[in-house]
Amino acid sequence: MGVTLVGLSFTKILFYAVNQHAFPEVGFLDLVAALWFDVITISLVFYPFILLWLIPVRFRGNKYYQYVFRFLFFITNGLAIGINLMDVIYFQYTSKRSTFDLFSMVGYEQDMNRLWETFIIDFWWVILIYIVLLFLSDKAFRIIFRIFGNFSDKRFRPQIISLIILIPVFIVTGRGGFGLKPVSVINAAQYTRPENTAFVINTAFTMIKSFNENGLEPVRFFKQERAEQLFSPIRKTGDQTEIQLPDSTNVMIIILESFGNEWVGKDENNKSFTPFFDSLCSQGLFFRNSFANGKKSIEAVPAILASVPGFLDNPYISSRYSSNKLTGIGNLFKKQGYSTSFFHGATNGSMNFAGFSALVGYDSYFGRTEYNNEADNDGTWGIYDHKFLPWTARQLSKEKQPFLSTLFTLSSHHPYKVPDEFKSQLRKGPHPICRSINYTDLSLRLFFEEAKKQDWYENTVFVFVADHTPASWSDYYGQRIGMYRIPILFYSPSGKIPAKEQNEIFQQIDIYPSLADLLGFKETIYTYGQSFLSREYPPYAITYLEGTYQLFMDNYLFTYTNEKTKQLFNFQLDLSLEKDLLKETPYKKYENFLKAIIQHFNNDLRLNKTHISE
Structure with missing residues (x-):
């Protein structure tokens, strides 16, 4: 021993x-x-x-x-x-x-x-x-x-x-x-x-x-009535009028593999690894201060498509709760007459995305099998992005409109392989991922060149969101502020979503309710996020890692672990998280809000109540 x-x-x-x-x-x-x-x-x-x-x-x-x-x-x-x-x-x-x-x-x-x-x-x-x-x-x-x-x-x-x-x-x-x-x-x-x-x-x-964990424990920080007052996962959508997209607008959610803030935008040399994506950010509603709700792709998909944060040690998709009923984004859009499809160039069955997308209302799944051309396989993960993304644009023309579709990119992932034909024109950086992110950005441009030729393009709103941050190069992005910082963008080619850079906090689980609001769906949904168009609470983001819950709200980072308040930092001013403000700043507001979310999450998952009853 x-x-x-x-x-x-x-x-x-x-x-x-x-x-x-x-x-x-x-x-x-x-x-x-x-x-x-x-x-x-x-x-x-x-x-x-x-x-x-x-x-x-x-x-x-x-x-x-x-x-x-x-x-x-x-x-x-x-x-x-x-x-x-x-x-x-x-x-x-x-x-x-x-x-x-x-x-x-x-x-x-x-x-x-x-x-x-x-x-x-x-x-x-x-x-x-x-x-x-x-x-x-x-x-x-x-x-x-x-x-x-x-x-x-x-x-x-x-x-x-x-x-x-x-x-x-x-x-x-x-x-x-x-x-x-x-x-x-x-x-x-x-x-x-x-x-x-x-x-x-x-x-x-x-x-x-x-291994064979017992699952979530029942939580009772508050009486149920008080918990509902502090936070409720039940939202009514479609009543806002600030931005209203036309009926039957197509929706395209593009999940960008490992596109953390560290490598998006211009660097100190005024150069960018993502020039095409940066150009779109200047034309759409760009949330610069946005967060992932987990650290893995398998945690990102439930957060984006069903507004379920990664509050489990085992990701939701592989947990004992994966068979729970969810009222996901696909279910909502199908109810409004939309066709639904999910595209991912990996081998079918990868991460069980096919199974989960079906669970939340996606009718069709397109992967390496449906692409059906092994000559374009990267030899590791699946089909190269510069091939799969334009193919997706053409494939969408075969879908019935209006459609909701999700495209998950592939190539900006270890081993960061890029096609030989592009190596000379791709920009290298301090980390091997830089060149593959530059390659995915190039593939994104090819997707849009193809999409502009399709009749669905002008009537589509695009949502861009990273699944998680990649391996970090700097101290800031290795700590618990930077390790969740990702870009989120809403873009409409027709200009119906105004170009604006938004600094308020936004997160992956906010995308689902925000789209429901944008399209005017007068529905009741189950979500741990909130629409940026009709907020019930101050802008916030929530994360969980190894037993510690984190709440970002009002410029503060509040941490809670083992049923105890742990730390409070001003994450906008104190980038290194050196000064704990817990003893000098009122924190009950954050503690009660986070506890109410945890209480709903644990109890609703245990009782299979993470949906709206018909």
Whole structure:
């Protein structure tokens, strides 16, 4: 167990070295807490080994029985260290430790063999470190076993005493103490700042705690009547008159893979990786101060299409609540006579987007199978954007109008592959993603060149939104303000949506109610967002990561974890989140508002009430 503890400690040092921009302040107490969670993890994963070692049987000295010990150690140690090493790299893309849903997402991918090949080529050094650690661990195990693995003493009394004393010790340690409930991921924030949670815990711990998890706990911060007063997910739409689009206007939602604010717009050299998208931003309603509600593509789709924030450790699509009834955007538009379609150039079944889009009312799904030309496959994720996007524009002309369609781009994703024919004209930047974002922007221009030839184009409103931010290059975008900052744009070629840059807070879950308002649908919908045309509350954004809820409102970032208020920062002035204003600024308004949202979310998901009853 000591050998594995050393291995976990080494992987944590490596994890910090690669991702230190996400942890600006790590102190001695953080190191102690990290060691404690490693000890808890080792106690949990070594339970089978401990029992076999301590159980008083006469054949413990048998060489075959001792081979079992070596095999158990090799598997236990190898898995614990291996999945910890995995997050050295994967954390850059998710900003959280991996949970058991990772394996369910892998199950959705049909081309994992090619993805593994890419990861092995790009991150060979992690695999090399893993092999070296396995070799050193096995060598250390055999040396220790020769010293302590002598079972020649056949007396039962000391064996039974050891069993009686040590089993409770390891049970208590594995639970994390004498608390009523075992320590979980959410408890980590009690030992450190919320932004350091991922450093303190380890991936083996989050995998164990998210396996076959019990689901959401019922919440009762307030009586139901009071909770409804503070926040209600029930919205009436269509009564505003500020901007009213004509009846039967087509709607095209374009989800841009990894288009975080860090790489959108002009840089310090007055150059841009997204010149075409920037030109559209100057012609539409551009929300500069907007936020993603999660850190993964699989969290973005429910947020955008059903206004469900990513308040679960396992994303909604792969959670136990994925079969709940949702009143999604497709359901609403179909009710108004729209045809609905979802386009994504990946292998059909990827991320289970096909299944989820059908759940929220999309009739048709177009992926790599429907595109049906493997010559345009990028060899990793699916069809190249510069091919799939113009094809989508042509395909939409076959859809019955008015239509609601969603297009999810593909190529601005690791391994950031771009076609050879464009390499010379694409702009490189400090991070490999820069060139692939520039390529996706070029593909977007090709989509619009094709779309302008179609008869549906002028009668369409386009909504552009990033799914999440990518791996960050700067300290600001590695912290919990910047890691959610994305662009959101409403654009109408006919000019019916005025060109304006909006600085108020906006978020992915606001898109659904905003579109319902823009099109004048007089309906009642279930949403955790609000329309920018008819706000009931001050502009806000909500996020969740590793047990910590965040609320952005009134220039403040309010954090709440483990049923306790944690921090309050002025995120507009204090970009590094250095000055906690909790003791000098009234915060009850934010606490009560966020608690009411959490109460609705947990209880409604548990009771399958995340929809409007017919």
